[in-house]
Amino acid sequence: MTRVLVAGFTGSMGRQVVDLVRSLAGFEISAVLDPSASQDDLAAQGLSSQTTLYHDAVEVxxxxxxxxxxFTVPAAVFANAQAAINNGMVPIIGTTGLNDQQVASLKELATQKRVGGLIAPNFGMSAVLLMKFAKEAATYFPDVEIIExxxxxxxxxxxxxxLATAKMIDENRPEHESSPDKVSTLDHARGGDYHGIHIHSVRLPGYVAHEQVLFGGPGEALTIRQDSFDRHSFMSGVKVALQKYQQLGSLVVGLENIL
Structure with a gap:
């Protein structure tokens, strides 16, 4: 039986993960983590009172x-991932907000502890395919902007x-005159620049998660778009990660690495 700790189990995504794990044969929830949760929250999600409840990663x-x-919050995810690795658990991280330095630090720690894991910017299959297609298109259309x-x-x-889409595009597109200095300005940006790739962030009620990548060229344009209308759509990717966690020999970034 594979034991799972769900961090952020009372949140919108966390509740989906709890339902997913409970539906999978050979998996059980042995522990949960949430700063403000109570035993009543365990009962509300059909979890046993014997499930260990933590309020902070340092308690683990x-x-x-x-x-x-x-699936917690950006302010907590780095410490949570450290706690998972230090305690010999395979982290499957769906929380976004980790910067490059933090990811590098976690990869080094995972190597030291001989623990594999996954950091996934998105668990939706449509989003993973969007990133794959955008990376390929960047070879032919170096002029690009992203709206999320x-x-x-x-x-x-x-x-x-x-951000992951921009990085994948940047890996593949040729040097381009719009970004000769390769300057990044991203901190808390609603409109930022990653190596000359402009990213526009929209935050509005009614939306869930949507992204479009716009490529422009002489006399033509290409738009790639994905839409997640329901948080349950992300569970297909989480299910794959859970079923293949033993194949993770190191800490990798991107669901495409285990598809």
Whole structure:
């Protein structure tokens, strides 16, 4: 039986993860984490009173689960991922907001502890395919901008998906005169620039998670768009990650690495 700790289990995504894990044969929820949760929250989600409830990552001591699934907040995710790795659990991180330095630090720690794991900017299959297609298109259309639209309560901007898309595009597109100095300006930006790729962030009620990549060329344009209308759509990717967590020999970034 694979034991799972769900961090952020009372949140919109966390509740979806709880339902998913409970539906999977061979998996059980052994622990949960949420700063303000109570035993009543366990009961409300159909979890046993024997499920260990943590309010802070520092309380976790030892491998209380095999896998740590994290859908919390940007301010907490780095410490949570450290706690998972230090306690010998495979982190599956769906929380966005980690910067490049933090990701590099977590990769180094995972190597030291010989723990694999996954950081996924997006668990939606449509988003993963959008990033793949955008990277390919960038070879032929170096002029590109990204618009990402999310619900009004999303804490970080740009979204992790949009930033990951920009990085993948940047890997593949030729040197371009619009960005000779390769300057990045992204901190808390609603409109930012990653190596000459402009990212526009929209935060409005009614939206869930949407992204479009606009490429322009002489006399033509290409738009790639994905829409997530329901948070349940992300669970297909989380399910894949849970079923393949033992194949993760190192800490990798991107769901496409295990598809």
């Amino acid at each position: 001591d030892g491998p209380v689960a095999d896998v740590w699934v994290d 639209m999310h619900h009004a309560d999303k804490a970080d901007s740009p979204s992790g998906t949009a």
